[in-house]
Amino acid sequence: MSTLKDQFLLRPDITYLNFGSFGATPRPVFEAYQRWQLELEREPVQHIAVRAPQLLREAREALGNYVGAHADDLVFTPSPSQAINIVVRNLEKQLQPGDEILSTDLEYGAMDRTWNFYSRKNGWVYRRQHIPLPLSGQDEFLAAFWAGLTPRTRVVFIGQITSATALVFPVEQICRKARELGLLIIVDGAHVPGHIPLNITAIDPDFYTGACHKWMMAPKGCSFLYARRDKQDMLDPLIVSWGYESAAPTHSRFIDYHEMQGTNDFSAYLALPACIEFMQQHNWPEVSRQCLELTLQNIPRFAALLRTVPLAPLNSGMFGQMCSLAVASTGSATATGSATAAGSAAAGAAVDAAALKKRLYEEFKIEAPIMMHNGQAYLRYSIQGFNTQDDLDRLFEALEEIL
Ligand SMILES: Cc1ncc(COP(=O)(O)O)c(C=O)c1O
Structure with a gap:
């Protein structure tokens, strides 16, 4: 999958784990x-x-x-x-x-x-x-x-x-x-x-x-x-x-x-x-399968790091190429709902969600959203065909250092 990276116009210095927000267009399509x-x-x-x-x-x-x-x-x-x-x-x-x-x-x-x-x-x-x-x-x-x-x-x-x-x-x-x-x-x-x-x-x-x-x-x-x-x-x-x-x-x-x-x-x-x-030229069903596998394989370690649990069982069919995990947070101005925090809120020390997102980008050059929903912060990573285990390791190490 890593060879697919050359097909995209994304900045090489950024670890891009937020395909879900706005996608990205490969060179031939562009x-x-x-x-x-x-x-x-x-x-x-x-x-x-x-x-x-x-x-x-x-x-x-x-x-x-x-x-x-x-x-x-x-x-x-x-x-x-x-x-x-x-x-x-x-x-x-x-x-x-x-x-x-x-x-x-x-x-x-x-x-x-x-x-x-x-x-x-x-x-x-x-x-x-x-x-x-x-x-x-x-x-x-x-x-x-x-x-x-x-x-x-x-x-x-x-x-x-x-x-x-x-x-x-x-x-x-x-x-x-x-x-x-x-x-x-x-x-x-x-x-x-x-x-x-x-x-x-x-x-x-x-x-x-x-x-x-x-x-x-x-x-x-x-x-x-x-x-x-x-x-x-x-x-x-x-x-x-x-x-x-x-x-x-x-x-x-x-x-x-x-x-x-x-x-x-x-x-x-x-x-x-x-x-x-x-997608046809690059055997996309296989690319998607590998992305799903990478997404699922990494959920347990990120959940452990964030001292939380996955939002659904890994074999429930409720995951695609993205995963969100609750982050114990002091919230931020970007909250989208008013209900109480999700039951799975992480138990670790609370962090400022907006500050966490900023640090990931500015210090570690990682594009990964921390989103507020119903008063709960979620870290979400998206896996596309150009992502590798290295990208997720970089995110993991950055979170380890910050948290
Ligand atoms: C569930 C969902 N609906 C809709 C959208 C897109 O909405 P917009 O019209 O803002 O592009 C998104 C974008 O992330 C989404 O996640």
């Missing part, structure tokens, strides 16, 4: 991206007005094959935030005051903010169901989640891989039950494409968002919204532009509404086929 930008700059009219619709269609087809969805059920968005905002904004036409959105208290801060904003405005209840940590496995998670179901539940919103806690949730099971119950299902799969196998059709949500600029390694600003065919008509565009009441409608109102959002540089979207080709 070159494809720049070729698209050059084509745009050399003949903007031909590129944007003439060629873009067909090029975007090809990129959506490549994405659809990769994530298990029909190309016509996908639209590109710059970020998962934008994708989720399209959906939530349109729920204003569907939900009544007092209706509930069942979710967890481990969701991403930007998503919590979106739900809080629209819930306050419309009188909905955004139910952040408490998930006890550490979990004994998927069953305990499912029981804790469904304990939040009430007669007013209308929507299920669930992250497939959480951010601060880096846990993989069994969304397929959640979606199956939610569908039986007649609930609307929205999945935040920001971390999923290119990270763990994904087949959206098999999961069968109503709406699904994924970021391609994370584990698929696309240039930044490349994400998507999937909408089930029978739910597409409920979505008005977030930005009303040429695609609305289009003068030249395509076969899909969904695509017209959400793809034609005004002048844009589509290069990040158009580079997506190059990402998929890169």
Whole structure:
């Protein structure tokens, strides 16, 4: 795997253990991206007005094959935030005051903010169901989640891989039950494409968002919204532009509404086929397998160092290429929640989370996030194909020295 390091543009002096935040783009993909930008700059009219619709269609087809969805059920968005905002904004036409959105208290801060904003405005209840940590496995998670179901539940919103806690949730099971119950299902799969196998059709949500600029390694600003065919008509565009009441409608109102959002540089979207080709050329299933192995192998020693326990059993299927461990902390201004600390809080002497992150970067040149969630600090490491045991040893030794 170490030879893959040459394929990335990342600074060689930094031990990069935070792929999860914004990914990183390999050279051949970045070159494809720049070729698209050059084509745009050399003949903007031909590129944007003439060629873009067909090029975007090809990129959506490549994405659809990769994530298990029909190309016509996908639209590109710059970020998962934008994708989720399209959906939530349109729920204003569907939900009544007092209706509930069942979710967890481990969701991403930007998503919590979106739900809080629209819930306050419309009188909905955004139910952040408490998930006890550490979990004994998927069953305990499912029981804790469904304990939040009430007669007013209308929507299920669930992250497939959480951010601060880096846990993989069994969304397929959640979606199956939610569908039986007649609930609307929205999945935040920001971390999923290119990270763990994904087949959206098999999961069968109503709406699904994924970021391609994370584990698929696309240039930044490349994400998507999937909408089930029978739910597409409920979505008005977030930005009303040429695609609305289009003068030249395509076969899909969904695509017209959400793809034609005004002048844009589509290069990040158009580079997506190059990402998929890169992964194929480098046998990505094997790279991912090795990354998962490295992630799991290191959990016990980091847990011991931090005097904590893993957030789930190592064989629970709840880990991908990231691991988060609780750090005993005095907290920081970046806290994202208000609930009490997770049950697994480390027992060692408390450290200042923000100061720890700063020291890791400034003194040890290690990029690894220390994230506050629900009043608890978590150290998270991400393993990508260019990472090696040496990188994790460097993190371990730095933490040993600091703590
Ligand atoms: C669970 C989760 N959802 C969504 C996102 C992406 O959100 P944004 O729209 O800020 O890029 C992230 C990014 O880290 C995430 O971890």
